[in-house]
Structure formats: C-alpha cells, structure tokens
Amino acid sequence: MLLCFAGGAVLLGRWHPAFVASVTLVLSIAPLVLSRWAQVVVPPSFIAAIVLFVGGTLFLGEAFDFYERFWWWDIAMHGSSAVGFGLVGFVLIFMMFQGDTYAAPPWAVALFAFSFAMAVGALWEVFEFAMDQLFGLNMQKSGLLDTMGDLIVDAIGALVGAGSGWLYLRFQGRRGPMALIEEFVRKNPRFFTRLRRK
Structure with a gap:
C-alpha cells in the first residue's frame, strides 16, 4: 500500500508525500532486517507496534497533516514512543544480565529503562531543533513550550x-x-539463561 501511495505521489509530482511514504516503508521493514542480522526473534506484537507507530507519526502525521488537524496527535505519538523505548531499554539491560534478577534488581533495571527512554526523547528534540534551524522547518511548533510539553x-x-x-x-x-x-523473553530464551521464575 505504501509503495503504491509513493508511486502515485511521484506520478503526480507530490514529492513530500512520496518521500514520507518511502521512509515509512523503509522504517517499517527495518526491524525485520535488524532482527535477522542480530539473530533476535522479534515477536509479531512488537513488529505491529513499530509499524503502527511509524505509520502514525510519519505517514499520517506528516503526509496527511494529522499533527495540525488533531491537537492530541503529537501527545499520542510522543507518549506511545516513550512507552515503547522504556520497554526496549528494559529488555536491553535485562538481556545484558541474562535475566539474572539478583545481579540486576528490578529498581535498577527500571531506572535504566526510564533513562534510556528519556535520552531518546531528548535526542529527538535536538533533532527537531536542528531541522528547524538548518532547513527552516517548523517541527518545534511553538518552540520552548512544544519542547517542554x-x-x-x-x-x-x-x-x-x-x-x-x-x-x-x-x-x-x-x-x-x-x-x-x-x-520477547519466551521467544528468546538464550538471552535469559539466568532468569529465575517464581
């Protein structure tokens, strides 16, 4: 569908929607490629969440201007991505300790996951600022208020x-x-060999 949309946009000379659709398609496929390269089994629910988020933020948000049409769209995209990155941060640190809950107590793993998600969010705000300054875009909308929100x-x-x-x-x-x-833990048991279940 995205490929057809991108092709149609190119034929009509609508370069911005064509570019957004192409980037959305590439980012939707990227997790599958990366998971095969890293030999990690990514559950279908993870893939579905990634595709929905990328489609929501790039395709609907940019190509169909949902950020301007719906005041809550930016909040929904930022909130859902932060939840996702919090979960990714948790899984990463949990994998590093091979599921050993004694070496990595729950509060420490949660603190890392929170910090990881916040770091990604802060880097995104730096990216928005850079795009606005370098290319005259308006990704930050109202500037400081948008960034802090x-x-x-x-x-x-x-x-x-x-x-x-x-x-x-x-x-x-x-x-x-x-x-x-x-x-994720169930589909990748080799990364969690020290996990002790109650």
Whole structure:
C-alpha cells in the first residue's frame, strides 16, 4: 500500500508525500532486517507496534497533516514512543544480565529503562531543533513550550514503560505492556539463561 501511495505521489509530482511514504516503508521493514542480522526473534506484537507507530507519526502525521488537524496527535505519538523505548531499554539491560534478577534488581533495571527512554526523547528534540534551524522547518511548533510539553509526555510514557518492566520482574506480571516483555523473553530464551521464575 505504501509503495503504491509513493508511486502515485511521484506520478503526480507530490514529492513530500512520496518521500514520507518511502521512509515509512523503509522504517517499517527495518526491524525485520535488524532482527535477522542480530539473530533476535522479534515477536509479531512488537513488529505491529513499530509499524503502527511509524505509520502514525510519519505517514499520517506528516503526509496527511494529522499533527495540525488533531491537537492530541503529537501527545499520542510522543507518549506511545516513550512507552515503547522504556520497554526496549528494559529488555536491553535485562538481556545484558541474562535475566539474572539478583545481579540486576528490578529498581535498577527500571531506572535504566526510564533513562534510556528519556535520552531518546531528548535526542529527538535536538533533532527537531536542528531541522528547524538548518532547513527552516517548523517541527518545534511553538518552540520552548512544544519542547517542554514533549519532554513531559516522554517522561510519563517512560515511567509507564519502565514501570511495566519493574512490575514484570517484581510480581511476574503478564498483562498489558508486561505481556510484550514476556513474549520477547519466551521467544528468546538464550538471552535469559539466568532468569529465575517464581
């Protein structure tokens, strides 16, 4: 579908939508390529979440101007990405300790996950600032207010993602975002050889 949209946009001379659709397609396929390269099994729910987010932020947000049409779209995209990066940060540190909950206590793993998600959010704000300054874009919208609002939403989303990791380790939770963690652990047991289940 994205390929057809990009092709149609090129035929009509609409270069911005064509570029956005092409980038969306590449970023949607990238997790599959990277997972094969790293020999990591990425669960279908992870892939679906990535595709929905990339489609929402780039395709709908940029090509169909959802950021301007719906005041809450930016909040939804920042919040969901922060939750996702909080979960990714959790999984990364948990993999580093091979699932050893004694070497990596739940609060420490959650703190790293929160910090990871916030770092990604801050880097994105730097990217927006650079694009505005270098290419005269308006990614920051209202400047400081937009940046601080985005970082606050990022912090809330990061807390949800990191908190889900903490709950997963502390109480062996399996619902909501914790189910995504459990699915990843179950499909990649070789990375979690020291995991002790209650």
